[in-house]
Structures are given as C-alpha cells and as structure tokens.
Amino acid sequence: MTITDFDFICQILKTRSGLLLTNDKAYLLESRLLPVARKWKLATFDDLVRLIRTKNDEAVIRDVVEAMTTNESFFFRDTKPFDQFKQICLPAMLKARAAQKTLRIWSAACSSGQEAYSLAMILSEMGAQLNGWKIDIVGTDLSQEILNRAKEGMYSQFEVQRGLPITLLVKYFQQTGDRWKLSDTIRNKVQYREWNLLNDPAPLGKFDIVYCRNVLIYFDQPTKSKVLAGIAKQMPDDGFLFLGGAETVLGISDKFQLLPGQRGIYGLTGGIKAPTAFGAAPATPRA
Incomplete structure (x- = not known):
C-alpha cells in the first residue's frame, strides 16, 4: 500500500x-x-x-x-448508563411529560441494536407505570447491513452472554439452534433508520434522550463539535445526552454540560437539573 x-x-x-x-x-x-x-x-x-x-x-x-465502521456493541454495555437511564432520566421525564405522555429516545450509531433493545427491555419491565404513554426508540446507523441485523433481533450465544441478565434472556429471548431470537414484544418497540451522524439530524425529529456513546472518539475535533451541535438542536432544554466513558464535551462544545455528580450524562447548558431531585430507582439487574 x-x-x-x-x-x-x-x-x-x-x-x-x-x-x-x-x-x-x-x-x-x-x-x-x-x-x-x-x-x-x-x-x-x-x-x-x-x-x-x-x-x-x-x-x-x-x-x-x-x-x-466499528460495530462493537453489547447489551447493557458498561451498566452505568442504563442505571442512570432508570434512576435519573425516566423519573425526570415521567414527571416533566406527564401531561403529554410522550417520550422519544435516540440510539445513535446503534450498530446491531443491543443498546436500543436494552432500553426497550428496561421500559418493558416498568409495566403498568407506562400505560397510556407513547414512547419511540429510534436506532440509527450508516450501515444498512448492520441495521438489517438489528431489525432481525437474532444474536449468538456469545452476544447474549455479554451483559444481558439471565432473567431478561429467559423472559425476552427464544433459543433457535445455537442462536437467540429476541421477542417481537421488544423488537417492535424500536424503529431503525439508516442515518449518517455527519448529516443534519433535523429530519429525525426531536429527542428527549440521546445515546451517542463511543462514537465521537473516532472523529476529529471539528467533526465532534458539528455532531454535538446537531444533537443539541434536536433536544429540549431538559433533555439528556449520554456519551461514552472516554468521551467529553470539554473544549469541544459549549452546548452541553455534565450533569452534577454524574459521569457520562449531559444536559443542555443552562437546562440541566441536579439528579437528586428525582430520587432513585433500583439498579438495572445484572447477570
């Protein structure tokens, strides 16, 4: 070469x-x-x-x-962002959106769907508490091939062993030979779209919660700033953004600031609130 x-x-x-x-x-x-x-x-x-x-x-x-394109993903990856979703984001949003009963979540660069489906399982576990709510989970990726895998919801033994609690495996998956098929109940909670993060996300609509984890590390600083600016435009003042553990907005974007006392979860500058105001829910179950 x-x-x-x-x-x-x-x-x-x-x-x-x-x-x-x-x-x-x-x-x-x-x-x-x-x-x-x-x-x-x-x-x-x-x-x-x-x-x-x-x-x-x-x-x-x-x-x-x-x-x-790196397509590394697994269920409940790093655990903490899903505990924060349950303990911080959902209590805040259920209170703030009580009148509208609508919530939109974006899993950006979703790869083969494990992140989006992890969120869907958390919501499903809440049962009657979400009766009457319309919750959209949108997973996007630039690879149509990986999106087809996500839509299929079929995972290897290795993939379901990476972070997925055994209780949720038994409840939401059916074994087919040496692979595991995710139930329609969970698959139908997520819609997938081919989308490039370098494009203006306006056509995707507004999102209350955005997961854009372990993506920015592959970009140079101007590209990171552009992506974050696009996400910021699609979020309400009280929205939440999740980044990967090795990612930060410092020196890149003034649109977001870290949630007080937390790691990896951000709000729009001037719009975030202390998570202690929302109380805490039980942690995401572990395998």
Missing part, C-alpha cells in the same frame, strides 16, 4: 463517515478492505483503490465505508 493510496481511502472515510485514521492504522485498513476487494472479484487492495479512482462506484465506496 502506498502512502498516496492510504491517504486517498482515509479522505473518503473522513468525508463519508467522519472516521479519522492515523498512519499507524494502515494494517487495519488493508486487513478490513481485502474482503471488500474479494467481494468485487479483485485480487488486491491496490486493485480496489484503482477501481474506486477510475469508476468512483458508489456501491464499492459504500462497502469500503461500512467495512471500516
């Missing part, structure tokens, strides 16, 4: 997905794109680059971008 070819593909990735690759990631680029080359009946990475340069085929470029 030449430096020119590496830079050419890196520019496509940054423009199309915001993904920023450093020079030491050349091995990763080649290893992930060789299967794409074979899919298009090409022998080498160099042949793939040549094809893109000469024909600029949108389908090939799409495959390249999707191959380089």
Whole structure:
C-alpha cells in the first residue's frame, strides 16, 4: 500500500463517515478492505483503490465505508448508563411529560441494536407505570447491513452472554439452534433508520434522550463539535445526552454540560437539573 493510496481511502472515510485514521492504522485498513476487494472479484487492495479512482462506484465506496465502521456493541454495555437511564432520566421525564405522555429516545450509531433493545427491555419491565404513554426508540446507523441485523433481533450465544441478565434472556429471548431470537414484544418497540451522524439530524425529529456513546472518539475535533451541535438542536432544554466513558464535551462544545455528580450524562447548558431531585430507582439487574 502506498502512502498516496492510504491517504486517498482515509479522505473518503473522513468525508463519508467522519472516521479519522492515523498512519499507524494502515494494517487495519488493508486487513478490513481485502474482503471488500474479494467481494468485487479483485485480487488486491491496490486493485480496489484503482477501481474506486477510475469508476468512483458508489456501491464499492459504500462497502469500503461500512467495512471500516466499528460495530462493537453489547447489551447493557458498561451498566452505568442504563442505571442512570432508570434512576435519573425516566423519573425526570415521567414527571416533566406527564401531561403529554410522550417520550422519544435516540440510539445513535446503534450498530446491531443491543443498546436500543436494552432500553426497550428496561421500559418493558416498568409495566403498568407506562400505560397510556407513547414512547419511540429510534436506532440509527450508516450501515444498512448492520441495521438489517438489528431489525432481525437474532444474536449468538456469545452476544447474549455479554451483559444481558439471565432473567431478561429467559423472559425476552427464544433459543433457535445455537442462536437467540429476541421477542417481537421488544423488537417492535424500536424503529431503525439508516442515518449518517455527519448529516443534519433535523429530519429525525426531536429527542428527549440521546445515546451517542463511543462514537465521537473516532472523529476529529471539528467533526465532534458539528455532531454535538446537531444533537443539541434536536433536544429540549431538559433533555439528556449520554456519551461514552472516554468521551467529553470539554473544549469541544459549549452546548452541553455534565450533569452534577454524574459521569457520562449531559444536559443542555443552562437546562440541566441536579439528579437528586428525582430520587432513585433500583439498579438495572445484572447477570
């Protein structure tokens, strides 16, 4: 792989997905794109680059971008953000939205759906407390292939063992051979849309709670700022934003500030309230 070819593909990735690759990631680029080359009946990475340069085929470029997108996800990942959802966000929103009885949640860069379905299971466990409420959970990702997996709701033994409490596995999944199928009850609570975070999210509508976890770490600072600004426009003053444990808004955006006494959960600047005002609910069950 030449430096020119590496830079050419890196520019496509940054423009199309915001993904920023450093020079030491050349091995990763080649290893992930060789299967794409074979899919298009090409022998080498160099042949793939040549094809893109000469024909600029949108389908090939799409495959390249999707191959380089990290799709790491698992149920109740890191636990804390789901405890915060139950203990802080929901009590606040149930009180603030008592008249409208509507709530919208966005799982951005949702990958194969585990995050969105984890939220759906928490809501399902609340039972009659949510009678009469209209709750939308929207999962988005730029990869149509991974969204198809999410919609199917079929997971391997390894995937359901990563963070999913055994009580919820038994209650909401049915074993099919060596895989586990999520029940329609939970799958129907989530709708999926193909969406690129680099685009203006206005067409998706407003969201009371946004999960955008472990995504910004792949972007440069201007892209992070752009994404956060877009999310801020789609949130009400009392909304909540979840970022990953290694992510922050410091030095990137003045639209959000950390919720007092919490980690990884943000509100719009000037609009957040201390979580102690809402009380606490039991923690998310653990395996």
